[in-house]
Amino acid sequence: MPDHHSHVDGARVLADLHALRAIGAYKTGVHKPTFSEPHIRSLHWLTERLPEAGLTAEIDGIGNVLGTSSKPGPKLLAGSHLESQNYAGWLDGPLGVIYALEAARVINADPAAPGAIEVAAWCDEEGHFGSFLGSRSYIGGVTEADIDAARDRTGGRAMRDALREAGLAGRTRAVCERGRHIGYLEAHIEQGQTLEDSGLKIGVVTSIVGIWQYRITFTGEQNHAGTTRMADRKDAGLALARFCVAIDDRFPAHCGPRTVWTNGRIALDPGAPSIIPGSAEMLFQIRDDDPAVIARLEGLLRSMAVEVSAHGPCTVGVECIRTGAPAIMDASFQSAIEAASTAVACGKSIRMPSGAGHDAQVLATVMPAAMLFVPSIGGISHHWTENTEEADIVTGAEVYVDACRRLLRGSGHDGSR
Numbered sequence: 001m002p003d004h005h006s007h008v009d010g011a012r013v014l015a016d017l018h019a020l021r022a023i024g025a026y027k028t029g030v031h032k033p034t035f036s037e038p039h040i041r042s043l044h045w046l047t048e049r050l051p052e053a054g055l056t057a058e059i060d061g062i063g064n065v066l067g068t069s070s071k072p073g074p075k076l077l078a079g080s081h082l083e084s085q086n087y088a089g090w091l092d093g094p095l096g097v098i099y100a101l102e103a104a105r106v107i108n109a110d111p112a113a114p115g116a117i118e119v120a121a122w123c124d125e126e127g128h129f130g131s132f133l134g135s136r137s138y139i140g141g142v143t144e145a146d147i148d149a150a151r152d153r154t155g156g157r158a159m160r161d162a163l164r165e166a167g168l169a170g171r172t173r174a175v176c177e178r179g180r181h182i183g184y185l186e187a188h189i190e191q192g193q194t195l196e197d198s199g200l201k202i203g204v205v206t207s208i209v210g211i212w213q214y215r216i217t218f219t220g221e222q223n224h225a226g227t228t229r230m231a232d233r234k235d236a237g238l239a240l241a242r243f244c245v246a247i248d249d250r251f252p253a254h255c256g257p258r259t260v261w262t263n264g265r266i267a268l269d270p271g272a273p274s275i276i277p278g279s280a281e282m283l284f285q286i287r288d289d290d291p292a293v294i295a296r297l298e299g300l301l302r303s304m305a306v307e308v309s310a311h312g313p314c315t316v317g318v319e320c321i322r323t324g325a326p327a328i329m330d331a332s333f334q335s336a337i338e339a340a341s342t343a344v345a346c347g348k349s350i351r352m353p354s355g356a357g358h359d360a361q362v363l364a365t366v367m368p369a370a371m372l373f374v375p376s377i378g379g380i381s382h383h384w385t386e387n388t389e390e391a392d393i394v395t396g397a398e399v400y401v402d403a404c405r406r407l408l409r410g411s412g413h414d415g416s417r
């Protein structure tokens with residue numbers, strides 16, 4: 001029997017995912033915001049499973065679950081997250097955690113397999129209290145002051161209070177021991193339709209897009225909506241609307257094949273029906289995996305603002321309020337996932353960027369990191385109807401575990417026969 005043969009127990013993977021789905025169930029999905037009772041219960045559920053995989057489990061001082069191994073040899077860090085968006089799906093996060101658990105159960109107990117899988121469930125990937133707080137804490141990127149300031153964006157609860165109520169106050173936060181891991185592997189549902197539309201089963205993630213955000217402000221003149229003649233107006237709201245349309249007209253000639261842009265929020269000041277807005281503001285976001293494309297589009301945005309301001313009657317200012325370099329996934333890890341797909345999924349894989357953010361982009365700053373996607377039915381996610389065919393979940397687990405074995409053996413190529 002070839003040594004890459006998978007011993008994944010598909011029924012066990014599905015049973016574990018359904019067990020997590022039952023904790024905080026909402027319709028066919030879950031409602032499991034960070035530090036809610038069902039989220040905490042899910043963390044404890046995982047810590048009770050990890051010893052089955054030969055791992056010592058702990059929940060650290062920011063709510064990360066970590067399973068560490070004393071098996072000699074190389075160690076691969078594997079995981080995802082357990083909390084959900086509000087009233088959302090059952091697979092976003094848990095899929096990657098259960099794949100990691102299954103890989104650990106299969107590989108750590110096998111004396112013939114070199115090395116071990118260490119499992120992580122990163123806290124608050126969904127950003128209820130901040131931005132990737134759990135994984136950023138693990139790489140040393142979160143201060144105590146950051147935690148003091150963090151509040152739940154829905155209910156306003158302070159993170160300190162949430163940690164105390166969860167019994168986690170005063171615990172130390174686990175920090176990555178440099179050099180301990182050969183890298184990090186995360187599986188996730190695609191949350192889009194590329195795999196489903198192409199009939200493929202595995203997405204080999206090439207990069208996680210960077211997100212750039214801008215505050216674009218329009219300054220005109222506030223005045224009476226009844227007495228100010230049309231020709232005399234300096235309507236900042238109208239200038240904003242025209243600018244939005246101009247972006248959609250001009251960006252396509254300068255963007256990349258997968259660039260996306262969104263005007264996510266508009267505010268008019270003072271925002272009353274009988275007052276011409278004196279100022280207006282929009283929050284505008286661009287995502288791409290190529291910083292050169294972003295630079296080009298930002299340049300275009302600024303030159304459009306200069307043109308509009310010169311032409312009048314309103315002036316436009318562009319302020320960059322968030323930059324995020326794209327995370328490039330490790331090339332040899334991508335090869336290992338592709339080789340595993342060839343071995344156990346008839347090669348039904350495709351290389352693709354991730355348009356959504358994931359903890360892997362944080363881990364990628366300190367170690368080689370990679371991701372694989374499984375299909376999402378209808379591309380739906382962040383909604384309780386989110387789902388994946390059970391056969392696809394099992395295929396994904398088999399590819400994942402096979403890729404883990406290849407990575408622990410030392411290269412993405414030595415397993416392909």
Ligand SMILES: [Zn+2]
Pocket residue numbers: 081092093125188
């Ligand atoms: Zn997720």
